[in-house]
Amino acid sequence: MEQLIHQLYSALQNVTGFIYPNEIELQWSILIVIYPYITGLVAGAFILASLVKVFNVKEVSPTYRLSLLTALAFLIVAPLPLLAHLGHMERSYEIFLTPHLKSAMAVFGFVYLWYLMVVLLLEIWFDYRKDMIEWGNQSRGLKKLFYRFLVLFSKDTSSEALAFDKKAVRVITIIGIPSAFLLHGYVGFIFGSVKANPWWSSVLMPVVFLFSAIVSGIALVLLLYMIATMLRGEKLDMRCLDRLADFLFYSIIVDFSLEMLDFIHRLYQSEESIKIISQMVSSRLFVSLIVIQILIGTLVPLGTLFFIKITSLNEELRRLLYFLSAILVQIGIFSTRWNVVIGGQLFSKSFRGLTVYKMELLGVEGLLVGIAFLVLPFIILYVLMRILPPWSSPGPGADENSSKQLQPQTQP
Amino acid sequence: MKKEKNTIKRREFLRKLAEGASAAGLLWLLPEGIAYGVFVSEHAGENAEHYYGMGIYVDRCIGCGKCVNACKNENNVPREPFFFRTWVERYVIFEDGEVKVDSPAGGAEGFPPLDSEKTNKPVIKSFFVPKLCNHCDNPPCVQVCPVGATFKSPEGVVLVDADYCIGCRYCIQACPYGARYLNPQTKTADKCTFCYHRLARGFLPACVEICPTRARVFADLKKRSNPLQRLMRLAEVHTLKPDLNTEPKVYYANLDGEVR
Amino acid sequence: MPDQVKRLSVIFILVISALVIVRYLLIPPTFGKLGHYRARALEDAKALPVKYAGREACLECHDDVGDALGKSYHRGLSCEVCHGPGAKHVKSEGDVELVVPGKRKDCLRCHQFLSSRPTGFPQVDPLQHNPVKPCITCHDPHEPGPPRAPADCSGCHTTIAKIKGVSRHVSLKCETCHTTKAQHKLDPRKFRASIPAEREFCGKCHAKKAKGSSDIPQVDIRLHGGRYLCWECHNPHNPQGE
Numbered sequence: 001m002e003q004l005i006h007q008l009y010s011a012l013q014n015v016t017g018f019i020y021p022n023e024i025e026l027q028w029s030i031l032i033v034i035y036p037y038i039t040g041l042v043a044g045a046f047i048l049a050s051l052v053k054v055f056n057v058k059e060v061s062p063t064y065r066l067s068l069l070t071a072l073a074f075l076i077v078a079p080l081p082l083l084a085h086l087g088h089m090e091r092s093y094e095i096f097l098t099p100h101l102k103s104a105m106a107v108f109g110f111v112y113l114w115y116l117m118v119v120l121l122l123e124i125w126f127d128y129r130k131d132m133i134e135w136g137n138q139s140r141g142l143k144k145l146f147y148r149f150l151v152l153f154s155k156d157t158s159s160e161a162l163a164f165d166k167k168a169v170r171v172i173t174i175i176g177i178p179s180a181f182l183l184h185g186y187v188g189f190i191f192g193s194v195k196a197n198p199w200w201s202s203v204l205m206p207v208v209f210l211f212s213a214i215v216s217g218i219a220l221v222l223l224l225y226m227i228a229t230m231l232r233g234e235k236l237d238m239r240c241l242d243r244l245a246d247f248l249f250y251s252i253i254v255d256f257s258l259e260m261l262d263f264i265h266r267l268y269q270s271e272e273s274i275k276i277i278s279q280m281v282s283s284r285l286f287v288s289l290i291v292i293q294i295l296i297g298t299l300v301p302l303g304t305l306f307f308i309k310i311t312s313l314n315e316e317l318r319r320l321l322y323f324l325s326a327i328l329v330q331i332g333i334f335s336t337r338w339n340v341v342i343g344g345q346l347f348s349k350s351f352r353g354l355t356v357y358k359m360e361l362l363g364v365e366g367l368l369v370g371i372a373f374l375v376l377p378f379i380i381l382y383v384l385m386r387i388l389p390p391w392s393s394p395g396p397g398a399d400e401n402s403s404k405q406l407q408p409q410t411q412p
Numbered sequence: 413m414k415k416e417k418n419t420i421k422r423r424e425f426l427r428k429l430a431e432g433a434s435a436a437g438l439l440w441l442l443p444e445g446i447a448y449g450v451f452v453s454e455h456a457g458e459n460a461e462h463y464y465g466m467g468i469y470v471d472r473c474i475g476c477g478k479c480v481n482a483c484k485n486e487n488n489v490p491r492e493p494f495f496f497r498t499w500v501e502r503y504v505i506f507e508d509g510e511v512k513v514d515s516p517a518g519g520a521e522g523f524p525p526l527d528s529e530k531t532n533k534p535v536i537k538s539f540f541v542p543k544l545c546n547h548c549d550n551p552p553c554v555q556v557c558p559v560g561a562t563f564k565s566p567e568g569v570v571l572v573d574a575d576y577c578i579g580c581r582y583c584i585q586a587c588p589y590g591a592r593y594l595n596p597q598t599k600t601a602d603k604c605t606f607c608y609h610r611l612a613r614g615f616l617p618a619c620v621e622i623c624p625t626r627a628r629v630f631a632d633l634k635k636r637s638n639p640l641q642r643l644m645r646l647a648e649v650h651t652l653k654p655d656l657n658t659e660p661k662v663y664y665a666n667l668d669g670e671v672r
Numbered sequence: 673m674p675d676q677v678k679r680l681s682v683i684f685i686l687v688i689s690a691l692v693i694v695r696y697l698l699i700p701p702t703f704g705k706l707g708h709y710r711a712r713a714l715e716d717a718k719a720l721p722v723k724y725a726g727r728e729a730c731l732e733c734h735d736d737v738g739d740a741l742g743k744s745y746h747r748g749l750s751c752e753v754c755h756g757p758g759a760k761h762v763k764s765e766g767d768v769e770l771v772v773p774g775k776r777k778d779c780l781r782c783h784q785f786l787s788s789r790p791t792g793f794p795q796v797d798p799l800q801h802n803p804v805k806p807c808i809t810c811h812d813p814h815e816p817g818p819p820r821a822p823a824d825c826s827g828c829h830t831t832i833a834k835i836k837g838v839s840r841h842v843s844l845k846c847e848t849c850h851t852t853k854a855q856h857k858l859d860p861r862k863f864r865a866s867i868p869a870e871r872e873f874c875g876k877c878h879a880k881k882a883k884g885s886s887d888i889p890q891v892d893i894r895l896h897g898g899r900y901l902c903w904e905c906h907n908p909h910n911p912q913g914e
Contacts, residue, residue, distance in 0.1 A: 001596045008494045018501075018513035020543075020590030024494045027581040027594065087579015087599030094559040094578060096691065097698055100708050105582050106558035117687070122680070129676060152679040164674045195656055196552060196588035349588055350672045352513055474789045476782045478753055485757050486723045502788050522781045526788065538788035563709035565717075573713035576700070609720035618724050624749045624782060625793070 007358065017353025026345050026357050029365040031081035034373050036187045036209065037337040038078045041377075043184035043210070044217010045071040046120070046176060051247070053173040059243040065127065065390035066228065067221050072120050073381035079112060081373050084364055104190045115183050119176040125151075126168040128388050133157055150387075184213040191340060198273035199280075199344040204262045211255035216333035218248045219326040226323055228385070238315055245322050248329070249305040256298050259336075276351045284346050284354055289339045297332015301325035460566035463633045464606055465661040466620070467643040468542055470668070472627035475500055475540035477519040479619035479628065484520065486607060486618035493517035495593045497604040498544035498619050503670060507534040511670050541671050542628065544619070545570060545591040545604035546652060546660030553583035553592060553603075562601065568661060569608055574600045588653050606630075723757040726750070730758060733766075737814050744815045745794075754778065754813065779807040802830060821857040828860070832909050839910040849873070849908065874902040 008024050015024065049067035051057040083089050099106035129151055136147035185206035191197075192205025202208075222244045229236050266274065281289055304325045308318055342357050360366035483498045484491060493516075500519030504512040504526060516523065519540075526538065547570050554562050554570060561577040564570050572583075577600035584592040584601060595602035607617035615621065620630040631640035640663065643649065647665035653672065654660075664671075705711035730751040731738040741747060752758050760768040773779075776798065785795040802810070810819040810827050819827065825846045826833030836842060846852070846865075855863040868874070875893040877884050897905060 004596055005492050005494070008492070012493075018515070021493060021496050021499050021515055021518040022584075022590045022593040025593065027584050082580075085580075087581075087594060088577065091559075091576070091578045093698070094561075094576065097695055098560050098703055098708070100557055100560045103556045103558045103582070105556060105580065108558070117684075125680070126676075152676070152683065154676045154679050156675040161674055161676065165676070190582075194552075194556075194586055196586055345585075349590055350513070352511075352672070471790050474782055474793055475786065478781070482724060482752075482757075487720075504788065522784075523786060523788070525784075525786060535787065539790075540788055560703070560708040560710075563707055563713075565714055566706060571713065571717055573710050573716075575716065576710055576713065605717060608714075608717045610722055610724075612718040613722060615722060615724075615726055621724055621726060621750050622753050624746075624753050626748055 003363070007360070011356055011358060014356040014358075015353060017348070018350060019348035019353040019355050020350055023348050024355060026342075026355070028341055028345060029085065029357075030359055030367065030370040031085040031365055031373070033334075033337050033341045034081045034370055035078065036184075036341070037216070037334050038074050038081070038373070038377065039187050040184055040209065040213030040216050040333065040337070041220050042071045042075045042078060042115075042217070043180040043213040044215065045074070045221050046180045046217070047214050048218050048221050048244075048247070050173045050177050050180075053170055054177065057243065059237075059239045060247075062237050062240050062391070063221050063225050063244065065388075066225055066385075067217075068120065068124050068127065069384045069388065069390055070221055070224060070377075070381055071217075072124060073384055074377045075112075075116055075120060076380055077373060077377045079108075080376070081370075082108075084369065084373075104186070104193050107186060108190075111179075111183055111186050115179050119172060119179045123169055123172040123176060124388070126165045126172065129154070129165050130157055130162055132388075181210055185210050191344065194344075196349055197344050198271065199277060199347070200340070202262055202266075204258060204265075205340075208255070208258045208262060211251060211258055212333050212336050214251045215248065215255050215329060218244060218251060219329040219333075222248065222322065223326045223330070224381075226319065232391075234391075236319065238318070241319065241322060245305055245308065245318075245325075248326070249302070249309065252298060252302050252305070252329070256302065273347075273351050276347045276354070280343065280347050280354055284356065285339055285343050288335045289343070292335040293332050293339055297328055297335060301328045301332070460568070461634065462567045462611070464547070464567050464569055464611065465631055465633050465640055465663065466544070466547075466606070466617075467629040467631065467640045467663045467665060469627045469629070469643065469647070469665045470539055470541055470671075471666050472625045473500065473540040473542055474625055474627075475502060475519060475523045476624065477522045478622050478624060479542060480518050480520040482618040482622035483604070486610070487605070489602070490596060493520065495595065495602070497591075497602070498542060501541045501543060501671075502538065503541060503668065504538040505536045505668070505670060507536055537668075539668065541664070541667070542619075543589065543591070543652075544662060545587075546589055546658065546662045547604075547606060549659035549661060550657060552586040552588065552656075552658060553601075556582045556586040558582065565608070567611070569606045569611075570603070571605055571608060572601050572603060574598050574602070577601050588656050588658065721759070723759050724750075724752050725757075725759040725762045727752075729762045741814050744817065746813065746816055774806055774808055776804075776806055779811075779813070783807075800830065802826060803834070825852075835907075836909045840912055841909065868903075868908075871902055874908075878902075 004025075011024055011026075045067045048060065049064050049071065052061045052064040083092055086092055095106060095109045099109065101107075132147050132151045133155060136144055136151065139147065188206030188209030191200040191209075192202050194200045222241070225244070226236060226241070266277070304321050308321055313321070345355075346357065347354050362368060477500055480496065480499055483489060483496075487497060489495055489497055496518045499515055500523075501513055501515045502519075502523055506512070514523075523540075526535075547568060549564075549568065551564060551570050554564055557563075558580060559576060559578055561573045562570065562583055563573070574595075579594065579599045579601070581594055581601065584594060587603075592601055592603045594600070607615070607619075610617060610621075616630050617628075620628045629639035629643060631638035633640065643663065643665050648667075649663050649665060650667040651660040651663060700710050700712065702711040703709065706714075727738075727750045734751070737751075741749070741751075754773050755770040758770055761770050780796075780798055783795050785797045789795055805826070807813075809823050811817075822828055829846075836844075849868055850865040852865040853863045856865055871893050872879075876882060877888055878890055879893045880890050882888075882890060893902075902908070
C-alpha cells in the first residue's frame with residue numbers, strides 16, 4: 001500500500017488541469033491492456049481457421065490446425081491477466097455463482113466457457129480424433145494412456161465415424177464464427193457500453209475490436225507459420241502465404257476504415273468531451289496513437305502489402321516484407337488496445353484535466369508480469385504442438401529428436 | 413440409406429447440442445428466475461419505509477472541508493488525498509470565460525487564497541461545490557457489477573458489499589462522477605453510503621451533521637415535509653450530468669452550469 | 673448416436689452438473705432475497721460503529737454551553753464541528769477527552785477571507801486582523817460575534833500595536849502614556865483616552881535627571897529640539913524610527 005501511495009503522489013505531480021480526486025489512481029493497468037489483445041488474437045486466429053472449413057479457402061489450409069492451437073493457447077491465457085488484476089482473486093468464482101445479467105462483464109465467464117468448451121476444444125477434439133487414436137496405437141506406456149484418455153477411450157475409426165467427425169467440425173466452425181464474434185465483440189462492448197466515458201462509449205467499439213482482432217489473429221498465424229516452418233526445415237507454401245497476406249491486407253483496410261469512421265464521427269459531432277479528448281490525443285497519446293498505432297502499425301504495413309500486390313517481387317523479398325509487416329501489425333494492434341484502455345483513463349470525467357499512467361516494472365501490475373503473460377501463450381502453444389502436431393509429419397512418437405524448440409520470442 | 417441415417421444423426425446431434433445448452437442455461441438462471449427485466453432498472457423504495465436523498469445549497473458552502481474530514485473519520489476512509497467518499501471543489505470563473513477548478517487534498521484541509529487574488533485577473537464569480545456519490549436511481553455502477561456486490565438498498569442507497577466485491581473496478585470506471593475508489597486496505601470498491609449505519613440509528617450522515625452552514629440537508633423523501641422539499645420549492649434545483657440519465661438523488665440548489 | 677458423441681456427452685453432463693451443484697452449495701444464503709445481492713450485506717452495513725455522537729448527546733451533559741450556543745451565531749453548529757468526533761467521549765462518560773481548539777487556524781478554517789465564500793459570511797483578513805493573536809482572546813466561540821469589549825487595546829488599535837511591537841517601547845503598556853477610563857472599551861468616542869500634551873511628559877523618562885535605566889536616552893528637554901514638541905520629530909510608538 002505504501003508503494004501505491006508513493007506512486008499516487010508522484011502521479012499527482014503530473015496532473016494537468018483538474019481531475020476528480022479519486023481519479024488520480026488509474027484503475028485499469030497494463031494487464032487490462034493485455035487481456036483484450038490476447039482475446040483478439042484468439043478470435044482472429046479462429047476466424048482464420050474457419051476460412052478453411054466454412055469458406056473452403058484451400059490455400060490457407062496448412063495453417064488450419066496451427067490457427068486452432070494458437071487460438072486455444074491464447075484462450076487459456078486470456079483470463080489470467082484479468083484474474084491477476086482482481087482485488088480479490090479468490091472470489092472470482094462468484095462470477096459463475098451469481099452472475100449479474102445486466103453486467104457486460106458477468107457474461108465473460110459464460111462466453112469464455114462456451115467458447116473454450118463448446119467451440120475450441122470440441123473442434124480440436126473432432127479434428128484430431130482420428131490422429132489421436134493412431135498416435136495412441138503407435139505409442140506405449142504412459143503416452144499411450146495419455147492419448148487414449150484424450151480421445152476418451154474411443155476407438156471407432158470407421159468411415160462413418162470419421163465422416164461424422166468431419167461434419168461435426170464443420171458445424172462447430174459455423175457455430176464458432178458467431179461465437180468468435182461474440183467473444184471479442186463482447187470485449188469491445190465492455191468498453192463501448194460505459195456511458196460515463198466518452199472515449200470508450202461508442203457503438204462502433206465492438207465492431208472495431210472485432211476487425212482489429214481479425215487483423216491481429218491473421219498476422220500472428222502468419223508469423224507463427226513462417227517461424228514454425230523455418231524451424232522444421234520445411235519449405236514455405238508461398239500460395240498460402242500470399243493468400244494470408246491478402247486477407248491481412250483486406251482486414252486492415254476494413255479495420256482502419258472503421259477506426260477512421262469512429263474518429264471522424266467524434267470530430268464531426270464535437271460533443272462536450274471533444275476539447276479534452278483532442279488535448280489528450282495531441283499530447284499524452286500522440287506517440288502511441290498517431291505514431292505507433294496509425295503510422296507504424298497501420299499505414300506502413302498497409303502500404304507495404306499494397307506495394308507487394310502491385311509489383312512482382314521475388315519470393316524471398318516477399319517473405320521478408322510479409323514478416324516485417326506482420327510484426328508491425330502486432331505492434332500496432334497492441335498499441336490500439338493500449339490507447340483504448342489507458343487512453344480512456346488519462347482524462348478526467350470532469351473533462352477538465354489529464355493525468356498520467358506510470359507503469360511499474362515489478363509487482364503484479366508491472367511490466368515484467370505483463371511480458372510474462374504475453375510469453376506464456378507461446379510456451380503453451382509449443383507444448384500443444386508437441387502433443388498435437390498440426391502438420392501431418394511423422395507422429396509424435398517419431399519426432400522426439402527431430403523437432404527443435406520453438407522459441408517464444410515472436411510476441412510483440 | 414446411409415446418408416439419411418447420417419442426416420438424422422446430425423440433426424439429432426444438433427438438437428441435443430441445443431437442448432443441452434439451453435438446459436444448462438436455464439438451470440443457471442433458475443434461482444433468480446427472469447423475474448425482473450434485464451434492461452429496465454428496478455425502482456427501489458416503493459415499498460420501503462424510508463427513501464433517502466440529499467440536498468446541497470451551493471451558495472451556503474464556505475469550503476471549510478469539515479465534511480470531508482468528518483466523512484473520513486466516520487467511515488475509516490484512508491487519509492491520503494486519493495480516496496474520498498465526499499470532497500469539495502472550488503470553481504473560479506474569470507471574465508474571459510476561463511474556468512478554473514481545484515480541490516487540493518479534496519478540500520480536507522480547507523482552501524488557500526486564490527492565486528488570482530494576486531494576479532489580478534478579473535473574476536466574475538467563485539464558489540465551492542461539495543461532491544459525493546449521487547446515489548443514482550438508475551446507477552450505472554450497479555448495472556456493471558458482474559457479481560452483485562454493489563446494489564441499491566430498499567431505501568435507495570447505493571452500497572458496496574465489501575465481503576463479496578471481487579475488486580474488478582468496473583464500477584469505478586462506470587461512475588460518471590468519480591465518486592468511487594478502490595480502498596487500498598480492503599482491495600474492494602468503496603464509496604459514500606449516506607452513512608447507512610448512522611441512518612439506521614436515527615442519525616444524520618456525518619457530513620450533514622458536521623456542516624457548519626447547513627449547506628447540506630438530508631431527507632427521507634417518504635416524510636411529508638422535509639428539508640429537501642423546501643430546497644426544491646425555494647431554489648433552482650439541478651443534478652449533475654442529467655443527460656446521462658443516471659437520475660441522481662443528490663440535488664443541488666443554485667448550481668452553476670459550469671459544474672460537472 | 674455415434675460412439676464419440678456418447679463419450680463426450682458424459683463429460684459434458686458431468687462437468688455441467690458438477691458446476692450446477694457447486695453453485696447451489698456456494699451461493700450465500702441471503703443472496704437474492706431482496707435483489708441481486710446479499711441481503712445480509714444491509715445488516716453488515718448497519719452494524720458499523722458510529723463516531724460522531726450528534727449534538728443532542730453533547731447537550732445531555734453540557735446543557736449550559738448549549739444554552740449559550742443556542743442563542744448565538746453558532747447556533748446551527750454541531751459541537752463536533754470544532755471538537756471532533758465525540759462518540760467515544762460520550763460512551764466513556766468523559767474519560768476520552770475531546771480536542772479543544774484554540775489556535776488561530778482553527779477559526780480561520782471557516783472565517784479566513786476567501787473570495788469564493790458566500791458574501792455576508794463573516795470573514796477576516798488574517799494579516800490585518802490582530803495577527804498572531806488567538807481569536808479566542810476576544811471572541812467566545814460559544815457566543816461569537818463582534819466582541820462587545822475588546823480584551824486589550826490592540827483589538828482596535830491594530831496598526832499601533834504592530835508598530836510598537838517591534839519598537840524600543842515594546843515593553844511599555846499603553847496605559848503608561850494614555851490614561852483610559854474603563855468605559856472607553858465600550859464607547860470609545862465618548863470616553864476618549866488621554867494623550868500627553870507637553871514635553872515634560874516624555875521628560876519623566878528622558879530628561880537629564882530622570883530616574884530609570886541607563887539605557888534610556890536622556891536629553892536636556894528644555895534645550896533639545898527648540899520649540900518643537902517631542903512627538904513632532906519622534907514617533908512615541910516607534911521612537912527610534914524616522
